[in-house]
Amino acid sequence: MEDKKLALVTGGSRGIGRSVCVELARAGYNIIINYKSNTAAAQETLGLVHEAGGDGESVQFDVADAPAVHDAIDGLLKKYKTIHVLVNNAGIAADTLFAMMPQKDWQSVIQTSLDGFFNVTKPVLTSMLRVKKGCSVVTISSVSGITGNRGQTNYSAAKAGLIGASKALAQEVARLGIRINVVAPGLIETEMIKSAPREIILKLIPMGRVGMPEEVAKVVRFLCSDDASYITGQVISVNGGMV
Ligand code: NDP
Numbered sequence: 472m473e474d475k476k477l478a479l480v481t482g483g484s485r486g487i488g489r490s491v492c493v494e495l496a497r498a499g500y501n502i503i504i505n506y507k508s509n510t511a512a513a514q515e516t517l518g519l520v521h522e523a524g525g526d527g528e529s530v531q532f533d534v535a536d537a538p539a540v541h542d543a544i545d546g547l548l549k550k551y552k553t554i555h556v557l558v559n560n561a562g563i564a565a566d567t568l569f570a571m572m573p574q575k576d577w578q579s580v581i582q583t584s585l586d587g588f589f590n591v592t593k594p595v596l597t598s599m600l601r602v603k604k605g606c607s608v609v610t611i612s613s614v615s616g617i618t619g620n621r622g623q624t625n626y627s628a629a630k631a632g633l634i635g636a637s638k639a640l641a642q643e644v645a646r647l648g649i650r651i652n653v654v655a656p657g658l659i660e661t662e663m664i665k666s667a668p669r670e671i672i673l674k675l676i677p678m679g680r681v682g683m684p685e686e687v688a689k690v691v692r693f694l695c696s697d698d699a700s701y702i703t704g705q706v707i708s709v710n711g712g713m714v
Pocket of ligand 1: 486506662
């Protein structure tokens with residue numbers, strides 16, 4: 472691949488992650504597109520990355536599976552030496568009232584977000600320590616992690632945890648020039664919200680519409696760029712005015 476900065480986007484095959492891949496490719500990055508199982512969607516994203524002027528590849532691994540992540544990131548770092556930008560975007564929801572929540576739904580949501588953050592960020596950060604300046608991590612949380620949301624105790628816990636972890640890590644590496652930030656979207660038009668009743672969710676949003684993945688991706692791109700050089704440890708909401 473041509474000598475450009477490299478970005479790894481977890482859950483880059485669809486939805487917000489796909490838009491982030493395209494936006495970062497447009498901004499001059501080569502892109503590693505991680506996905507869990509949807510190879511066709513990941514290949515489609517790779518095509519869009521190429522159209523946007525980037526190079527890259529798609530890499531399958533489950534972010535919650537520590538040995539699988541270890542092997543995959545090890546392989547990537549042997550090949551590319553450094554990943555300059557990491558976007559921790561992979562996430563799932565399994566909504567139900569807490570009293571009815573099966574333990575597996577608690578675990579899968581927490582493991583994907585929080586174990587995923589640990590498994591991927593740790594080795595990537597180690598590679599960033601060699602380069603330092605211009606490296607950054609952006610993690611996708613949610614309005615649900617800030618305000619809490621009925622029916623989402625697992626998801627709210629996971630997304631709030633990502634904010635805490637990112638704020639702590641930002642303090643650990645700020646002096647090294649590595650920036651760590653969080654984007655907290657509201658309701659964004661992806662498969663994740665397909666089953667949510669539209670008339671109810673629209674009432675929750677002051678702007679009266681759901682957001683588009685590109686509107687999140689542009690903020691991620693800004694946070695990764697040198698234009699955000701004095702921003703670290705912050706949570707930026709992209710939610711149409713939800714409070
Ligand atoms: P989608 O369901 O559209 O896409 C999820 C993506 O994550 C897919 O690429 C999927 O891969 C990948 N993924 C899921 N689990 C894993 C895993 N264990 N390992 C690796 N990849 C995985 O979701 P969205 O685009 O809507 O959401 C992206 C992020 O934004 C999530 O963290 C979500 O919680 C957050 N968010 C979304 C909001 C929304 O309204 N849509 C609001 C607030 C936050 P594959 O294609 O292989 O299945």
